[in-house]
Amino acid sequence: MTASGTPASTGSAAVPHLDVDPFDMNFFADPYPTHQRLREAGPVVYLDKWNVYGVARYAEVHAVLNDPATFCSSRGVGLSDFKKETPWRPPSLILEADPPAHTRTRAVLSKVLSPTVMKQVRDRFAAAAEERVDALLDKRSFDAITDLAEAYPLSIFPDALGLKAEGREHLIPYASVVFNAFGPPNQLRQEAIARSAPHQAYVAEQCQRDNLAPGGFGACIHARVDDGEITATEAPLLVRSLLSAGLDTTVNGIGAAVYCLARFPDQWQRLRADLTLARNAFEEAVRFESPVQTFFRTTTREVELSGATIGEGEKVLMFLAAANRDPRRWDEPDSYDITRRTSGHVGFGSGIHMCVGQLVARLEGEVMLTALARRIAKIEITGEPRRRFNNTLRGLDSLPVTITPA
Amino acid sequence: MPAITFIHPDGKSERVETADGESAMQTATRHGLDGILAECGGNAMCATCHVYVDDAWLARLPAAADDEDALLDGTASERLPNSRLSCQIKITPELDGLVVKLPERQV
Numbered sequence: 001m002t003a004s005g006t007p008a009s010t011g012s013a014a015v016p017h018l019d020v021d022p023f024d025m026n027f028f029a030d031p032y033p034t035h036q037r038l039r040e041a042g043p044v045v046y047l048d049k050w051n052v053y054g055v056a057r058y059a060e061v062h063a064v065l066n067d068p069a070t071f072c073s074s075r076g077v078g079l080s081d082f083k084k085e086t087p088w089r090p091p092s093l094i095l096e097a098d099p100p101a102h103t104r105t106r107a108v109l110s111k112v113l114s115p116t117v118m119k120q121v122r123d124r125f126a127a128a129a130e131e132r133v134d135a136l137l138d139k140r141s142f143d144a145i146t147d148l149a150e151a152y153p154l155s156i157f158p159d160a161l162g163l164k165a166e167g168r169e170h171l172i173p174y175a176s177v178v179f180n181a182f183g184p185p186n187q188l189r190q191e192a193i194a195r196s197a198p199h200q201a202y203v204a205e206q207c208q209r210d211n212l213a214p215g216g217f218g219a220c221i222h223a224r225v226d227d228g229e230i231t232a233t234e235a236p237l238l239v240r241s242l243l244s245a246g247l248d249t250t251v252n253g254i255g256a257a258v259y260c261l262a263r264f265p266d267q268w269q270r271l272r273a274d275l276t277l278a279r280n281a282f283e284e285a286v287r288f289e290s291p292v293q294t295f296f297r298t299t300t301r302e303v304e305l306s307g308a309t310i311g312e313g314e315k316v317l318m319f320l321a322a323a324n325r326d327p328r329r330w331d332e333p334d335s336y337d338i339t340r341r342t343s344g345h346v347g348f349g350s351g352i353h354m355c356v357g358q359l360v361a362r363l364e365g366e367v368m369l370t371a372l373a374r375r376i377a378k379i380e381i382t383g384e385p386r387r388r389f390n391n392t393l394r395g396l397d398s399l400p401v402t403i404t405p406a
Numbered sequence: 407m408p409a410i411t412f413i414h415p416d417g418k419s420e421r422v423e424t425a426d427g428e429s430a431m432q433t434a435t436r437h438g439l440d441g442i443l444a445e446c447g448g449n450a451m452c453a454t455c456h457v458y459v460d461d462a463w464l465a466r467l468p469a470a471a472d473d474e475d476a477l478l479d480g481t482a483s484e485r486l487p488n489s490r491l492s493c494q495i496k497i498t499p500e501l502d503g504l505v506v507k508l509p510e511r512q513v
Contacts, residue, residue, distance in 0.1 A: 114479075115453045118480065341438065346447075
């Protein structure tokens with residue numbers, strides 16, 4: 001890697017250019033040294049590999065997230081600029097939209113996934129977590145990714161959405177395509193899109209009103225058509241947002257939490273001693289591992305950001321994970337501390353596009369960790385964890401563990 | 407700078423200084439005050455910075471917006487007529503001396 005004071009093509013201040021590929025396998029294997037170099041190079045950097053600006057410090061990531069008029073989403077939140085390229089799928093009506101269009105669709109999903117709704121599903125989610133622990137205690141040795149981090153959300157979320165039983169095996173592969181597609185045209189993205197047709201067909205079909213069970217999140221979205229809040233053509237695309245972003249993210253969030261608690265036994269014992277810490281133990285895992293590592297924005301005008309001038313129509317890559325470990329913002333950022341005050345981390349984003357399903361994620365994380373900590377004395381990692389590579393998501397493919405009952 | 411007082415469920419009160427442009431939630435979290443979680447970081451998305459505004463002050467706050475009103479229906483502790491989300495209370499000089507009570511639970 002090199003860093004120099006050469007101004008970027010459109011920048012007036014000295015924006016350091018870095019020869020870093022944040023979508024490369026070697027980077028994914030250990031992103032932390034590079035995150036540090038990105039943060040230390042300057043508040044705004046330029047990545048020659050993909051011709052994008054980057055921000056890796058907390059202050060600038062937070063600033064970009066909270067200025068959607070300047071740093072827009074409607075030109076795509078991946079590398080691809082929708083003004084110049086045709087999106088690989090019809091754009092999302094919420095993720096890849098700006099106000100005022102975004103405001104209306106966002107309000108619908110906010111209501112469908114509100115704190116009030118979470119109170120209604122809480123007991124069901126908690127019961128499923130207990131059942132999952134029953135199964136794990138029978139096994140004693142298992143893969144904490146497939147048998148826990150995937151199995152638990154799969155046991156509740158598709159039902160909560162109201163999906164049919166058939167075809168659910170497409171859900172995680174579809175999400176994997178979506179999150180790979182935010183990256184550059186590397187092998188991960190190209191292969192994911194090339195194989196996406198059957199997953200896309202499944203998802204398009206399940207988003208239709210007739211295929212969604214009454215009372216589920218999906219049916220609740222379609223019901224807003226009757227109120228005139230959204231149109232009948234918009235509703236399936238909003239259901240699609242839940243299918244895209246509602247499952248693989250929580251799989252990686254729960255996987256991150258279990259991986260943290262297995263690696264740091266002192267934190268596991270703290271949790272066992274006080275189960276009310278479960279919710280924050282999950283939240284801290286989201287900060288510490290940042291299951292969603294990056295998102296892009298596109299500038300709508302020339303803008304000065306922390307002394308750097310960025311021209312109109314430029315892609316800006318936000319390193320959420322680097323911001324979540326920025327020592328300018330966090331004490332001992334590289335330690336996993338389940339009593340940390342996590343408020344303000346950007347693992348779920350920030351501002352108008354902050355994860356609309358964050359309450360579902362926290363509920364799943366809280367009840368799952370509570371059930372585990374109440375009934376399991378010890379979690380030991382018994383084999384080499386294997387990483388799953390994705391352009392946006394960070395998580396494991398396999399985590400062999402053995403548990404000791406409490 | 408204006409100061410605000412948070413009263414805990416056990417009756418203990420803490421008076422803290424605000425900083426320019428802060429919300430009541432930001433003041434609380436900056437001072438490390440127990441009882442305000444603010445899981446969403448102040449984006450009006452989680453209802454874990456719930457407070458009960460002292461009656462003497464309630465009318466001096468701008469009314470809750472629709473999104474705040476909807477979130478207040480989902481608070482962990484009971485919603486009362488003086489319930490607000492502290493992330494939506496922007497501190498101005500006129501609010502010097504504001505008193506809010508903290509609920510039993512935020513989740």
